[in-house]
Every structure is written in structure tokens, then in C-alpha cells.
Amino acid sequence: MSDPGEVKGKEVCVVDDDLSVLKSMYYLLASAGLKVRTFNRPEDFLAHAGTHHVQVAVVDIWMDRITGLEVLARLCAISPKTHVIVVTASEDLAAHATAKAIGPFAFFMKPFDDEKFISAVRVALKQNRK
């Protein structure tokens, strides 16, 4: 998917194995003028994060082959500076707790408020992780 515009040169990576959700995330972030890179397969994203600087990653924690939690854990190891924004369609509180323990930048339940989500992404793009 091509980048529709550039915001301060930094891009948002979106990881979701649900293609229609992934596309809608792309349109949503692009409509806010953000530069977006999408990944349908978490393995591809982890490979990308290993070789590129990733400022912000939006990760769905329910995915088929590798669970979202595993992606989060591996991302922490590969790219500790990446701000992770977790989205989930699940109401499973135990999983939420685990995800939150990893220390995400923000946590959203699907479907989420678009304004709050976009502003969280913007803040994450501006802030550098210590």
C-alpha cells in the first residue's frame, strides 16, 4: 500500500491480520494526514522492525499464527523504542492485563473513538521513547 502523505517523515505501522480492518485503519490514519505502512502478516512487520526504525506500531492483539501478545513481546526485544498502541476486539480482561503489562503507549477497544485514536497516534509520533 502506498503512502498517501508524509507527516514529519515518521510513519505509523499497522499490524492486523484482518484485511478489511487493516485497510480501514490505513484510510483512517491517512485521512488524518499520517504516513502509514500496513502489515497483514505479523512476521513481515517484525522483519521490518528489525531493519527499520519504527516510531509507532498499532497492533491488534488477536491474530492467527502469532498471537498479538507474542508480537508485542518480540517487538519489545527487537525495537524497544517503538511506541505500541494496542487495539483489540476482545473483551477478555486477562489478555488485556497481559497486554498492558508489556507497557503499551495506548490501549483501545474496537470499535474506538476515531478522534482519541488519531490524537494518541499523533502524540506517539512526536514523543520519543526513553
Place this chain on the structure above:
Amino acid sequence: MGDAVVVADKEENFLVFNPAAERMFGAGPTEAKSREWSRRYGLYLPDKVTPFPRDQLPLTRSIRGEEVNDIEMFVRRESTPKGIWTRVNGRPLRGPTGELLGGVIVCRDISQAREEEFFRAGQSRVLEMIAADAPLADVLSNLVLLMESQAEGLRCSILLLNRDGKHVRHCTAPGLPEVFQRAMEGSEIGPRKGSCGTAMYTRRPVVVTDVMTNSLWADYRELARVCELSACWSTPILSAQGDVLGSFAMYRQEKRDPRPEETRLAQIATHIAGIAIERQRQQEILRERDARISLAAESANLAFWIMYPGQNTAWMSEKGRLLYSFDPRLPLTCDLILSRVHPDERTAVKAAYDRACALSGTFESEHRLLLPFGKTRWVIMRGRCLKDEKGHLLETIGVTLDVSAQRQADLRLQHQREEMAHRNRVSLMGEMTASFAHELTQPLTALANNASAARRFFEHGSIDVALLQQLLEEMVADSQRAGNVIHGIRSLVRKERSVRTPLNLNAVITDTVRLVRPDVLSRESVVTTELDSQLPQVCAALVEIRQVLLNLIINALDAMEKLPPRERHVIISTRSDQGDVAEVSVRDFGTGLPNDQPDKIFDHFFSTKQKGMGMGLTIVRSIVEAHGGTIVAENAPERGARIVVRLPAIREETHATMVA
């Protein structure tokens, strides 16, 4: 006896009257002229009563100059009360110049030949009666009368032995007083029971010359006196197998032994009576068997029928006509019987019947009958084709069983099963809230995102038609997907009867595993699949198969609740068994099943779980069995349980069942 020769002149004066003629006509020559001959010499026409007309007398005719050939004449006089049959030939007597002088007749006594002929005709009549199934009593009394006609002063009787072999059932003695018959019927046979009782008891002929002195008759002397009997000779009547059927007896008023011709008569009578009695017994046995079969058939609600497809005619038992609502007198045809089959099933039933006829095999079909006034009945029809020795179809013979009551009970049971299955599906929904929420949230999130994006693009004025169109298409697709999820949920909850279609179980498994993933993940478990790509298709209802899989998956997850999360693993595998069966097994790594009765988990109230759905596995079994499949539970190697479902694969040649 030599031939009688009589010669008379033109004036009817006897010239020759030989001794044989004197014996035959009971008198010698007289002065009497031809007008008195018939009366004087006892001459009758063959009807034995009409005096022979004067102008037709053979001697009269030969005196007239006629040649007379083979005229039969009956002669009876006081000295010959039985009468004599004679065959007469006559010739005219002529002088040297051919002038008529008188006539000569030669008479041959043919009485014996005529009597034998009559006797044979009499036997034939009795045999014909037997063949025509005349009542046995009539046959026997005709036989007795025929025998009595063969000798002057002869009286006969036939006794029938009861099937108990001990008592006299029936007595035929038309020439004896009724008191004799009454005394005989019901009497017991034995070693000293008159001539007949003893003959039947010993199975040998018994000759009693004088009943008044013979010890065998000690009990019957008074009867003999009343009936004026002196001698009694009895012969047992035996069946072809040697069983005693009865006895034939001859009585005389004079004390003597039987003459050879009387012994011969007894042999003939015994033989014919044996045939008559045995035939009647066989028919009795057949009738009894028929009665037993129809009794059995009637109490089993069975209707018998025979169809002759070649002639399009048919026969049906009384019960059958009742079941099919046919008038008892209505002539039946194969078409008529078939026309009672419900129109929805008629083609299929006819095809099954025709196929059985063509192959000369058997057929069975369960179908409805549509009777007058719209009444319907459920029946099972079973038949078999019979061929003649050349292999041509003769008839189909079979039974129809009314299973309406059973069918109604089945329907009630099916209804209850469906009700239970429905409750199970509703409770499954409760078990899968995470999955359904997730399923629905995904398209709704996408929809919201796409709508928000479109709004933003508008606000910035940075949207082109192509982008707008794409967003709208995405939104349409998202809402359709959400609709499909709701449709899927509804199909699980709906009470509608499910339709069976060819299914690829691998696809259903993949789909179901994907659906339940959120719940699996929320239980910190893993479900993996090992699918056989050669798995044959099955004919099944999608919703029910999905219900089976969901129950088995949830059951497996429940069984592993107490395990550490990384050990909670469910493996669903498929396997084709020689292409006949599609096998699905769901294996967990939980505590396994009680070793003594692993299959007990399919029973209603058996549950090893605290929480759980109770009925789940019972319903799984009923669904699997309704699909013609089997289900077993067993302990897996190492640990855990394995539930194996086997469903029949769709065959190339599908068997035509007519169960709706």
C-alpha cells in the same frame, strides 16, 4: 354261460330255444307271439324299466328280414332279480331262392362286463368328487353306496379316526340304522373294540364271522342285534405315510367269511377312502396354516398382497384392503395399488418396484399412502419377485406394514430432539460470546474507521471521486460482513429444520476453528487441525455439523481448564476410511475418561465437569446418529480423551431411500 340261440319262423313260432336261452330268459319256448315276448321273458330297454317295444325286438326285426347288430337288452325275471345284460345279434333266415323263412338271434350275456363298467364309472365319480373337493362326508357316503351296490345284501361303513389317534370322529353308514352311526361316533378304539376299533388299533384287517360269539364284539352285541348284523370284516385305512386314518367295514346278515370278490371290493374302497381322507386332512392342515398366518399377520397389522405385473392384476388380504381403503369386492390391479401411494413418493416407489421386478429381487420402501378423504398413513412395503422356471417374472408377493403410530411417536421424539438441540445451540452461544463479539466487532470497526476517514477527507477537501468510491465499497463490504455474522448467529439460534447438502468437513472445521479462536485464546488454549486432503464429502446439515464441532471443542477446552495454559491443546484431525467414511476426531490433553465406561459421557446427566452444558455430548451423539454416523469416546495415548465421529461418505451411486 354259452350264448343263447333262438330261431323262429315267419309266423313267430319258436323253432330253436337252446338251454342257454332257457336260462337267460327264465323260461322255454311258448306259444306266445311277439306282442307278449317282452312281458313273458322280461325284456327291457337299457334304461332297465321300459319294456322292449315289440317291433324293435331283435327277433321280430330279423324275421322281417333285417340284419340286427349289437343291440343291448336288459333281461329281468323273478329268477334273476339282479337282471342280465345281453348283447344281441340277429339275421333273417331265407330259403334256397332267397324267400324269407324266419329269423335267428344270438344273445351273449355281458352282465359282468357291464357291471364292471358301472363299477369303474362309479369309482370315477367318487374320485371326481374328491378332486372337486366335495365335502368328505358326501364322498364317503357315495363310496359306501357304490360298494353296497356291488353285492346283494352287503352293508358297509367307513369310520374316521380323530387326529388324536384314539377316537372315532365320524361314521358313514347310509345303509345301517342311525343308531349304529350314533354309537360309533366318539367311541374309543382299542384291542377289543369290535371289528373296526380293533382293526384301527392293530392296523390289520379283522374278520369276524359271527359278531354274536366273537369276543371282540362283546361290547356291541346289542347294537349288532338291533342292526341285524352277523358278520363284520373291517380293514384299516392307512395314509401314504402309514398313519391310520380310519376303517372300512363290510357287514352281512349271514355268518360267513368274505368271498374273494368282497375282499377285492374292500381293497378298492380302502384305497379310495384313503385318498379322500388324506386329501381332506392336507387341506385342513393348509387351512389351519393359512388361519395361523393370517392371525399372525392380522395381529402384526400386516397386509398381504400379490401383484401380477404381466396381467396388471392383484390380490390383497382383507386386512390389506382395509389398510388401503379398497372395497372388499373391488377387482384390484397393480396400478390401483400404486395409485394409493402418496403423489410425492409415487415415482420413487414405482421406480424401486420396477427395479426389483427387472432384477427379480426384493424391495422395501417406507412411504405414505394417500387414502380417500385425504387420510394419510405411513407404511413399510416389502416384496419379493417370483420367477417361473424360464426366468420370467411371475408375480411379486409381499406385505405392507402400517407404521403410522410408530411414525407419529418417531415424529414426537424427533421434535423433542430438535428442541433439545436448539437449547444446546442457544447455550453454545453463551459459551462463545467472545467469539461472536469479536466476529461482529471487526467489521463494525472497519466500518467506523472507513466512515471516519471519509468524513476527514471531506473536511480537508482532499477527497477525489475514486477514493470516495473505494471507501464506500469498503463500507458496503464491511456491513455485509457484519450482516453475515448476524446471519450465522441466527442460523444457530433459529428453530428451523436444517437441510442436508454435500459438505466438505475440512472446510467446515477450518471455518469453525477460525470462528472460535477468540474464545480459545481467551481460555489461553490452542486448537490445531490435521486435515486429510483426501477426505470424502458427506451429506449433512451445516448448522448441525458446526454444532457438533463447537460442542466437541468446548468440551475439550473444559476438560483442560485445570492445566497450565501451554498444555491446553486441542487437535482436530480428519481421516478418510477407505473412502466410505469421513472420520473426525477431537483430542484433548485433559484428565481423560473413566476407564470402565468411556461412552457414558454421551448419557444425559453424566458430566465430570462442574460447569458445562450437560446435554452437549448427548446432542452431539443424536445429531451424528441421525446422519447415519457413529461416535465413540476413548482415552488417547499418553493422556486426554479422544472423541471420534464417523460419518458415511457420499457414494457415487446413492441409495434411493424414500424417507422424507
